[in-house]
Amino acid sequence: MSAAAPMTSPVLPSLPADRLTRGLLVPAAAVAVLAVAAPFLGGYASDLVVKVMILAIFALSLELLVGMTGLVSLGHAAFYGIGAYVTVLASGDEGGNLLVLLVASMGLAALYALVVGALSLRTKGVYFIMVTLAFAQMAFFVFHDTPVGGGSDGIYLYVRPAIGPIDLENRLTLFYVVLAALAGTYGLLALIRRSRFGAALAGIRVSEQRMRAVGFPTYFYKLAAFVIAGALAGLAGCLVAARDGVVNPELLAWHNSGEVLLMIILGGLGHLRGAVLGAVAFTLLKELLSTHALVGPLADHWQLSLGLVIIAFVAWLPRGLIGLVQRISPEGSR
Amino acid sequence: MSDNADALLKVDGLTRRFGGLVAVGSVSLDLRVGEVHAVIGTNGAGKSTLINMLSGEIAASEGRIALERSDITALAQPRRALAGVGRSYQRNTIFAEFTVLENCRLAAQAATPRPWAFWESAARCAASNQAAHEAMEAAGLTAEAQRIAGTMSHGAKRQLEVAMCLATRPRVLLLDEPLAGMGAEETERMLALLSRLKASHAILLVEHDMDAVFRIADRITVMVNGTVIATGAPESIRTNPEVRTAYLGDEVPA
Amino acid sequence: MDFVSFLIQLLNALQYGLLLFLVASGLTLVFGIMGIINLAHGSFYMIGAYMAFSLSPLFGDSFLLMLLAGVALAAVLGYLLEWAFFSYLYQRDHLQQVLMTYGLILVFEELRSILVGNDVHGVPVPAWLDGSFALGGVMSYPWYRLFASAACIVLAIAMYAVVNRTRLGMMIRAGASNRDMVRGLGIDIRRLYRIVFAGGVALAALAGMISAPMSSVYPNMGASVLIICFVVVVIGGIGSITGALVASLLVGFVDTFGKVFFSEISGIGIYLLMAAVLIWRPEGLMGRKT
Numbered sequence: 001m002s003a004a005a006p007m008t009s010p011v012l013p014s015l016p017a018d019r020l021t022r023g024l025l026v027p028a029a030a031v032a033v034l035a036v037a038a039p040f041l042g043g044y045a046s047d048l049v050v051k052v053m054i055l056a057i058f059a060l061s062l063e064l065l066v067g068m069t070g071l072v073s074l075g076h077a078a079f080y081g082i083g084a085y086v087t088v089l090a091s092g093d094e095g096g097n098l099l100v101l102l103v104a105s106m107g108l109a110a111l112y113a114l115v116v117g118a119l120s121l122r123t124k125g126v127y128f129i130m131v132t133l134a135f136a137q138m139a140f141f142v143f144h145d146t147p148v149g150g151g152s153d154g155i156y157l158y159v160r161p162a163i164g165p166i167d168l169e170n171r172l173t174l175f176y177v178v179l180a181a182l183a184g185t186y187g188l189l190a191l192i193r194r195s196r197f198g199a200a201l202a203g204i205r206v207s208e209q210r211m212r213a214v215g216f217p218t219y220f221y222k223l224a225a226f227v228i229a230g231a232l233a234g235l236a237g238c239l240v241a242a243r244d245g246v247v248n249p250e251l252l253a254w255h256n257s258g259e260v261l262l263m264i265i266l267g268g269l270g271h272l273r274g275a276v277l278g279a280v281a282f283t284l285l286k287e288l289l290s291t292h293a294l295v296g297p298l299a300d301h302w303q304l305s306l307g308l309v310i311i312a313f314v315a316w317l318p319r320g321l322i323g324l325v326q327r328i329s330p331e332g333s334r
Numbered sequence: 335m336s337d338n339a340d341a342l343l344k345v346d347g348l349t350r351r352f353g354g355l356v357a358v359g360s361v362s363l364d365l366r367v368g369e370v371h372a373v374i375g376t377n378g379a380g381k382s383t384l385i386n387m388l389s390g391e392i393a394a395s396e397g398r399i400a401l402e403r404s405d406i407t408a409l410a411q412p413r414r415a416l417a418g419v420g421r422s423y424q425r426n427t428i429f430a431e432f433t434v435l436e437n438c439r440l441a442a443q444a445a446t447p448r449p450w451a452f453w454e455s456a457a458r459c460a461a462s463n464q465a466a467h468e469a470m471e472a473a474g475l476t477a478e479a480q481r482i483a484g485t486m487s488h489g490a491k492r493q494l495e496v497a498m499c500l501a502t503r504p505r506v507l508l509l510d511e512p513l514a515g516m517g518a519e520e521t522e523r524m525l526a527l528l529s530r531l532k533a534s535h536a537i538l539l540v541e542h543d544m545d546a547v548f549r550i551a552d553r554i555t556v557m558v559n560g561t562v563i564a565t566g567a568p569e570s571i572r573t574n575p576e577v578r579t580a581y582l583g584d585e586v587p588a
Numbered sequence: 589m590d591f592v593s594f595l596i597q598l599l600n601a602l603q604y605g606l607l608l609f610l611v612a613s614g615l616t617l618v619f620g621i622m623g624i625i626n627l628a629h630g631s632f633y634m635i636g637a638y639m640a641f642s643l644s645p646l647f648g649d650s651f652l653l654m655l656l657a658g659v660a661l662a663a664v665l666g667y668l669l670e671w672a673f674f675s676y677l678y679q680r681d682h683l684q685q686v687l688m689t690y691g692l693i694l695v696f697e698e699l700r701s702i703l704v705g706n707d708v709h710g711v712p713v714p715a716w717l718d719g720s721f722a723l724g725g726v727m728s729y730p731w732y733r734l735f736a737s738a739a740c741i742v743l744a745i746a747m748y749a750v751v752n753r754t755r756l757g758m759m760i761r762a763g764a765s766n767r768d769m770v771r772g773l774g775i776d777i778r779r780l781y782r783i784v785f786a787g788g789v790a791l792a793a794l795a796g797m798i799s800a801p802m803s804s805v806y807p808n809m810g811a812s813v814l815i816i817c818f819v820v821v822v823i824g825g826i827g828s829i830t831g832a833l834v835a836s837l838l839v840g841f842v843d844t845f846g847k848v849f850f851s852e853i854s855g856i857g858i859y860l861l862m863a864a865v866l867i868w869r870p871e872g873l874m875g876r877k878t
Contacts (some may be wrong), residue, residue, distance in 0.1 A: 016691070020455070028482050028845075066683070072682055072683045072686065074686065074744035119863055119866045119867065120866070120868035122866050123822070123866065123870050123871075124869075125682060126619060126625045126682055126826065127822055127826065127870075127871075127872075129387075129625060129682060129686060130625075130818035130819075130821065130822050131818075131822055131862070131866065133815060133818060134815060134818055134819050134822065134859055134862055135859065135863075137815050137859070138856045138859035141853075141856050142853070142856065144855075145852065145853070145855050146852055146853055157816075162352065191452050192452050194455050194456060194457065195451065195452040195453065195454055195455065195456055195477055196443055196446075196447060196448050196449060196451065196454065196456040197449040197450075197451075197452055198452075198456065198460065199440055199456035199457075200440070200443065200447070200449065201441060202432075202440075203429060203440045204788070205432055206429045206430070207427045207428070207429055208434070209423070209427045210389075210423075210427035210429065210441070210498065211416070211444075212411045213389065213414055213415055213420070213421050213423070213427065213499070214420070214441040214442075214444040214498065214499070214501065214502050215410065215413075215415035215416040215444035215445070216412055216444050216447070217412045217413075218412070219766045221449065222559050224449070229873075254811065254815065258686075258687075258690045261683075261687065261690075262687060262690070265687060269683075278340075301698050302537055302696060303694045303695075303698040303700070303701075303704060304694065304695055304698035304699065304702075306691075306694055307691040307692065307693070307694030307695035307698065308695060309686070309688065309691075310687060310691030310694070311688050311691040311692065313693070313697075314684050314688050314780075315676070315688065318680075318684060321703065
């Protein structure tokens with residue numbers, strides 16, 4: 001196999017200095033602002049913000065794999081979709097217990113991630129990318145062609161999950177639950193990042209050979225990251241099922257896997273903020289490109305514009321929006 | 335020189351075949367603490383394959399490797415490293431993005447991995463920091479601790495490559511051309527480092543720089559076409575007629 | 589299952605596998621030699637199919653002529669694309685290649701939508717290939733499918749001849765194993781890449797043209813082919829054309845017979861095959877152990 005350009009991520013804060021609290025100030029402030037603003041947001045705005053927050057969780061889960069560990073997965077939507085389908089299938093007619101559904105969604109997504117990861121991690125580089133895509137497609141087929149999912153039309157969620165006084169049928173409650181999930185995910189990943197596990201993942205990303213040479217069983221570290229990422233994607237999936245009230249096989253489509261990958265590049269690979277920023281930016285981008293008022297007749301062919309924007313962006317701004325900010329004000333992120 | 339019973343690492347009849355080709359044919363040698371055992375040979379002699387088998391990156395087709403009486407032949411590289419076999423590479427495998435301290439600390443972390451303790455900070459791991467400082471000091475890199483590894487000189491990077499092997503305190507060091515690409519001054523520094531390390535480690539040195547080999551090695555094994563044609567003290571190797579033939583009499587210093 | 593039915597499925601499997609081989613060989617060559625992962629490769633298949641749809645009215649029954657024209661057009665397209673776009677991907681890492689070629693897929697799909705619309709179209713089989721021949725007492729097999737298989741076999745032989753018997757082929761094989769060496773020997777690597785890439789595009793487009801009368805022409809047809817090609821490349825081993833052939837045939841058989849015996853979950857058969865290969869030989873059946 002020819003030595004293609006190796007997977008080197010753009011320069012990152014390498015091993016983040018141990019300033020956990022300082023790094024979390026801005027995100028914490030954002031959470032506070034959202035929490036306070038929530039009751040005042042109209043229906044449309046609230047739905048949009050919830051949608052973006054869920055995508056942010058999805059993007060963060062992939063950031064663990066791609067940004068922190070250097071594993072480019074093109075099949076991450078599978079775990080997202082599985083989480084969503086499990087939520088709907090396990091809800092039945094009366095609606096389900098939120099906690100039980102969360103555990104089930106994340107658990108089954110993690111289980112599939114364990115199987116896929118165990119097999120895919122026997123490969124590297126381009127093989128890995130192709131294999132993850134293939135396994136996601138396999139999952140897509142299961143939901144699309146078999147009676148497990150409701151076929152290409154999908155399935156409806158009759159009653160949203162609830163637990164005790166927390167009822168996701170209430171829009172405000174859904175908002176806070178999703179916000180809490182996002183905050184929790186972000187916090188968890190921030191902790192992982194500065195932990196020994198995270199340091200090992202960073203080492204694997206930069207020089208797996210050296211890591212093995214000093215005694216790290218790198219396969220298991222990568223597998224653990226893959227499973228955790230899958231579980232978190234399952235979390236996002238559970239929430240999107242609750243938000244939308246319906247699931248369909250498109251959730252597992254490879255376009256979805258491609259888009260979430262785009263989000264983290266758009267925001268800036270290697271930064272947790274980047275994943276969140278990317279989710280916001282990508283959603284905005286898609287909205288803008290399909291708004292007639294802004295782009296006129298091109299709005300009907302937003303895929304074309306999106307494709308061109310993607311190409312241009314990756315070509316000229318490979319470090320994403322955060323990279324752009326860093327170039328302007330190089331405060332250094334160490 | 336004491337007999338075989340003192341050897342820390344004993345290699346017995348190590349063989350590796352690739353299809354019909356015998357890359358390494360029944361090589362036996364041993365490594366003792368306090369000794370630098372150099373392996374020399376022309377290109378294609380099988381040195382790379384040999385060192386890869388010793389580090390655990392390639393499986394042996396036949397033969398046995400014992401570390402202090404424990405058979406480690408079946409151990410994959412990470413387990414073997416933790417058992418006490420460290421390795422440096424011909425091309426740097428350092429973490430260029432991180433500082434020298436972070437490089438050594440991450441390497442040292444392999445000894446106290448605690449991967450489940452996600453709430454604990456890696457940077458504050460006392461054991462890893464301690465081991466990292468020791469490794470940096472042994473390699474003479476303490477002054478560069480906060481320097482980004484990729485910005486150092488080539489010689490310093492090669493020193494770091496060796497330092498990272500030391501971080502998990504292995505007793506056996508497999509050094510693959512540590513002098514690669516070095517100028518005179520850098521070579522001196524590296525040789526001084528190897529002399530210091532010799533006292534407490536059993537070192538295998540694969541090198542092309544013959545002057546350096548004859549200066550630092552306590553024993554030399556010569557390989558040609560995958561097999562050992564001679565093993566012994568530098569003097570006996572220097573005057574060995576088969577060795578002279580293999581090298582066409584040119585490289586072996588008079 | 590009686591013998592004639594079995595024979596028919598066998599022929600179907602062969603035909604499917606051989607067409608897959610055409611597409612997959614381009615993909616594996618481009619990766620093996622230039623080191624690029626190209627998600628848009630499926631789009632070339634789609635472009636070929638739509639070309640058949642567009643050119644068919646012009647050429648009528650001169651099918652072979654149409655194929656020739658299509659191949660020429662595709663090769664030119666490939667040559668230009670390499671020059672304008674893909675040559676900038678060589679230095680980039682896999683992630684960037686994935687994303688930029690993903691963007692390219694979107695562009696191609698939308699252009700197709702603008703130029704030809706979103707309807708599903710049929711492409712007529714040329715008169716001289718129309719109809720079926722009898723197999724056994726009751727069954728029949730379409731001549732066109734036989735033609736498709738035969739065409740692929742001819743192309744496979746031609747590919748073998750080019751790669752193993754010509755100077756160009758020698759350079760391709762050299763480039764696959766050692767890019768820097770080839771450059772050092774003074775061979776114009778840029779032109780070599782451009783030719784290889786154009787060849788890959790032409791092969792994929794040709795496969796699309798040949799399958800158009802059989803499987804019709806529809807939006808997103810490139811995507812499914814692409815993913816199956818990935819499976820083929822993983823099973824066969826990157827950079828190996830023989831591997832691609834073996835794997836394509838395997839996939840063809842598993843998929844075809846899977847549909848016959850386990851119709852509902854047949855879609856996942858090839859992925860299970862891939863999983864098995866990953867367990868047993870992760871570098872692919874004919875891949876090189878790195």
